Amino acid sequence: MMQPPPQAIVVRSPSIAAEQPIPRDYTADGRNISPPITWTNVPSGTKQLALVIEDPDAGNPPPFVHWVLYNLPPTATGVPEAISIDPQAPMPREIAGAIQGVSGFRRPIYRGPAPPPGKPHHYHFVVYALDADFGLKPGLTRADLLAAIRGHIIGQGELVATYERKAP
Amino acid sequence: MTFISRRDLLKRAAAVGAAPLATRDVSVGPSSQSGHDVRRDDPGVHLHGVEGLAAREPLETLTAAEADLLDAVVARLIPTDANGPGAAEARAVHYIDRALGGPLAASRGAYTSGLAALDRYARSSRGQPFAELAPLDQDSVLIDVETGAATGFTGSSAAFFALVLNHTHQGTFGDPYYGGNANFVGWDLIGYPGVRTMVTAADQQRLEKGELKTNHKSAYDYDAFTKAGRNGH
Numbered sequence: 001m002m003q004p005p006p007q008a009i010v011v012r013s014p015s016i017a018a019e020q021p022i023p024r025d026y027t028a029d030g031r032n033i034s035p036p037i038t039w040t041n042v043p044s045g046t047k048q049l050a051l052v053i054e055d056p057d058a059g060n061p062p063p064f065v066h067w068v069l070y071n072l073p074p075t076a077t078g079v080p081e082a083i084s085i086d087p088q089a090p091m092p093r094e095i096a097g098a099i100q101g102v103s104g105f106r107r108p109i110y111r112g113p114a115p116p117p118g119k120p121h122h123y124h125f126v127v128y129a130l131d132a133d134f135g136l137k138p139g140l141t142r143a144d145l146l147a148a149i150r151g152h153i154i155g156q157g158e159l160v161a162t163y164e165r166k167a168p
Numbered sequence: 169m170t171f172i173s174r175r176d177l178l179k180r181a182a183a184v185g186a187a188p189l190a191t192r193d194v195s196v197g198p199s200s201q202s203g204h205d206v207r208r209d210d211p212g213v214h215l216h217g218v219e220g221l222a223a224r225e226p227l228e229t230l231t232a233a234e235a236d237l238l239d240a241v242v243a244r245l246i247p248t249d250a251n252g253p254g255a256a257e258a259r260a261v262h263y264i265d266r267a268l269g270g271p272l273a274a275s276r277g278a279y280t281s282g283l284a285a286l287d288r289y290a291r292s293s294r295g296q297p298f299a300e301l302a303p304l305d306q307d308s309v310l311i312d313v314e315t316g317a318a319t320g321f322t323g324s325s326a327a328f329f330a331l332v333l334n335h336t337h338q339g340t341f342g343d344p345y346y347g348g349n350a351n352f353v354g355w356d357l358i359g360y361p362g363v364r365t366m367v368t369a370a371d372q373q374r375l376e377k378g379e380l381k382t383n384h385k386s387a388y389d390y391d392a393f394t395k396a397g398r399n400g401h
Contacts (some may be wrong), residue, residue, distance in 0.1 A: 085311070
């Protein structure tokens with residue numbers, strides 16, 4: 001049976017404007033901390049949420065993945081700024097239980113834009129609402145996550161922003 | 169956060185091994201200038217406890233500023249934590265400093281440019297010199313260097329990171345004769361029981377049970393190794 005199209009989730013950031021350059025603090029040219037993300041219009045029946053930040057202008061094959069976060073509680077309305085890079089540090093209370101997957105940097109933490117100079121890259125902050133609790137294990141890549149949640153995405157939305165490094 | 173988990177560390181250390189370096193150069197042997205003799209039958213060496221860092225040995229290759237920065241880097245690569253002392257206590261920088269004047273001389277230029285680039289990157293991205301950053305911010309900088317995300321390096325920052333990490337492993341887990349692994353802290357960390365010229369059946373059984381006590385001996389505490397080295401072989 002065909003699954004109905006996912007409901008549109010509205011994804012925003014108090015620090016990042018759509019289609020505008022990402023502030024330096026969220027990139028490798030700055031403090032490289034994770035940005036705050038918020039979302040609304042999550043479908044009823046959502047059992048958990050996931051967030052992936054990806055750059056379709058890079059990667060072999062694209063996209064290059066900057067962050068994978070899953071097992072977010074369905075009550076979460078966003079992710080606060082600066083999730084610790086310390087794997088022993090607990091997640092903030094509002095996203096308790098969330099798990100960081102493995103990014104293109106091969107680490108289970110956020111790593112911001114660091115594109116080669118030459119052109120602006122586009123960064124997609126994609127939020128998924130899922131209709132099941134999968135008991136997902138730590139260490140998933142974006143591909144692992146998408147394979148695990150296939151057929152269970154009942155809501156989806158994204159924020160797109162850019163970043164460009166100038167040649168030295 | 170420890171920059172490298174202890175589990176990773178032990179896996180990587182196994183690849184480095186505890187054997188002395190194949191290439192021996194008198195310039196990295198015990199130095200009268202440094203006064204750091206690795207013979208453990210000298211009771212004086214035990215004064216350098218692992219509770220705190222001993223005073224730095226006189227530098228042979230690095231500048232004081234480079235050594236300070238490198239000390240801060242290695243302290244995050246193999247950090248001191250609840251499992252015991254790390255690369256700083258092992259005096260990995262002492263090993264690197266001496267080796268850059270000998271077998272690792274080809275890497276001297278990479279250290280000059282790489283350390284300068286690392287500190288510039290820390291200042292431009294985090295607003296402070298690397299050594300003054302909080303440990304987690306130092307880790308964040310090093311992750312950027314490791315992943316090639318850092319800017320200002322000659323070539324990829326990842327190559328410089330790999331070079332320093334490799335030498336930090338050598339300086340922490342190599343034979344103390346070469347200036348690192350001070351007080352055998354590296355070997356104690358991985359449970360290496362020390363160089364032995366003979367292992368009895370009883371020793372082997374104790375080793376397999378994890379009960380073999382370390383002898384804290386360098387290869388060069390044995391005449392066979394020392395004589396070969398002194399003859400330049």
